Amino acid sequence: MENSGAQVAQEIEWIKRAQQGEPEAFGPLVQKHQQRVFSLVYHLVRRRDEVEDLAQEIFIKAFRAIRSYNFQSSFATWLSRIATNHCYDYLRHERASRVSYYWQMGENSQQELETNAESQPEQVLDHEEQTVLKDLVTKLLDRAPENDRKILVLKELQDYSVEEIAEILNLKPTTVKVRLHRARKRMLEDLRQWREENKGHAL
Amino acid sequence: MRCDDIRDRLDNLWEGEETAEVRQHLTQCAGCARYHRDLRLVLSGFHLLKREEAVEPSLGFAERLVRQLGEMSKAPSVADFFERVGRRFVYATLALTFLAVLALALPPTGPVRGLSATDIQISAQEASLAYSDPMGETSLQEFPELAPGEAPAPAVTNEVK
Numbered sequence: 001m002e003n004s005g006a007q008v009a010q011e012i013e014w015i016k017r018a019q020q021g022e023p024e025a026f027g028p029l030v031q032k033h034q035q036r037v038f039s040l041v042y043h044l045v046r047r048r049d050e051v052e053d054l055a056q057e058i059f060i061k062a063f064r065a066i067r068s069y070n071f072q073s074s075f076a077t078w079l080s081r082i083a084t085n086h087c088y089d090y091l092r093h094e095r096a097s098r099v100s101y102y103w104q105m106g107e108n109s110q111q112e113l114e115t116n117a118e119s120q121p122e123q124v125l126d127h128e129e130q131t132v133l134k135d136l137v138t139k140l141l142d143r144a145p146e147n148d149r150k151i152l153v154l155k156e157l158q159d160y161s162v163e164e165i166a167e168i169l170n171l172k173p174t175t176v177k178v179r180l181h182r183a184r185k186r187m188l189e190d191l192r193q194w195r196e197e198n199k200g201h202a203l
Numbered sequence: 204m205r206c207d208d209i210r211d212r213l214d215n216l217w218e219g220e221e222t223a224e225v226r227q228h229l230t231q232c233a234g235c236a237r238y239h240r241d242l243r244l245v246l247s248g249f250h251l252l253k254r255e256e257a258v259e260p261s262l263g264f265a266e267r268l269v270r271q272l273g274e275m276s277k278a279p280s281v282a283d284f285f286e287r288v289g290r291r292f293v294y295a296t297l298a299l300t301f302l303a304v305l306a307l308a309l310p311p312t313g314p315v316r317g318l319s320a321t322d323i324q325i326s327a328q329e330a331s332l333a334y335s336d337p338m339g340e341t342s343l344q345e346f347p348e349l350a351p352g353e354a355p356a357p358a359v360t361n362e363v364k
Contacts, residue, residue: 023272030265035257042258051258056268063272114240117247130251137248156249181214188213191241 011075018066026063033076034059037083043157044087044149046138054090058083077167080160084150084168091146102136103198140187143194148183155180204228209235216242 011032017025034055041054062082069078102110116124117133125133141149154160154168162180166173204224209216209232212225216239229236 021276023269023276026272027265027269030268034260034264038258038260043252048258052261052264055260056264056271059268060272060275114244118240118243125251133244133248134251134255137245137252140245140248152249157253159253184217185210185213187245188238188241191245192238195241 012071015066015069015071015075018063019069023063026059026066029075030059033079036076037079040080040083040153040158041087043153044084045091046142050090054087055083058086061086073167077164080154080168081170084154088146088150100136100139100194101132103194105132140190140194143190144183144187147179148186151176151179152183152187206232206235209238213242217246 011029014025014028018029037055037058038051041058042048042051045051045054058079062079065082069075102113105113113125113129113133116129141152144152150169151165154165155162160168162173162176165171165180166176169176171179204227206228209225209228215221216225229239
């Protein structure tokens with residue numbers, strides 16, 4: 001994401017004024033970053049009705065902590081880190097689901113879905129099939145360990161680069177690559193095991 | 204190509220990089236073909252989730268938030284109080300706890316703790332024993348200055364005659 005020099009300077013001025021305790025200076029920062037925060041929160045928690053409340057809490061936390069922002073990383077990255085951690089505080093009490101619509105499908109329907117999903121799924125799959133597939137991957141994310149979920153959401157849904165993810169999670173880029181590889185591998189293994197558990201349940 | 208090689212190339216497959224060698228193996232190995240189909244299924248699911256309609260902030264979200272922050276700045280809440288002093292409070296409590304543990308752990312006497320009340324009492328008793336005169340042989344007396352040629356007064360004793 002490229003910002004012009006003037007935009008960057010403007011943002012720095014807002015941040016410095018907010019660090020002096022001016023809520024009015026925080027307003028433009030909220031407006032600039034709110035969509036990104038809303039998107040990240042939604043992808044992490046998957047509850048539309050909770051997103052705005054969580055986003056509000058995140059921005060309040062960010063304002064209270066803004067004196068600790070030292071301009072080492074981008075403000076967007078710093079904010080994403082607060083958002084990720086806050087969402088995980090919220091999610092810690094949620095239990096992973098053992099049910100998915102996918103396993104209610106007949107075997108033939110599953111195969112058809114898999115074949116169709118290989119090409120452009122939003123064009124080939126009907127609405128119901130898209131719902132089933134989104135539900136399956138959502139549940140796989142729910143079941144994944146916290147660190148796996150964080151890294152997969154940031155990479156696959158938020159399109160952050162490895163370097164950006166490294167900054168958000170306070171890791172080295174090489175560590176991010178290794179963790180991403182393991183997270184993908186564990187998710188596929190989980191799907192395989194989940195399929196074994198549900199064999200015979202399909203219609 | 205072995206099945207393990209397919210798993211090792213997971214990231215390449217995930218990014219859509221399939222070599223002819225991989226495709227060849229997938230036509231011959233049911234297990235790896237299943238693995239590959241699962242991978243494509245999950246990727247498609249991520250693709251659909253990414254394209255989902257975003258949750259938009261409601262109208263005036265930023266303005267309401269700024270107003271709330273302004274009110275919070277004027278009237279610090281209990282949470283703000285604990286956020287400001289909480290850390291200091293915790294450090295102070297830890298320091299006091301450490302001192303209390305130290306006080307309990309140290310021996311009752313010695314160069315750090317000094318004399319205890321018992322020590323002083325024992326010293327006082329020893330001092331009084333050192334000066335006691337059961338047989339009347341010694342006594343604490345002030346010896347006044349004598350004039351030249353004046354003999355000292357006889358010692359007071361309790362000698363039984």
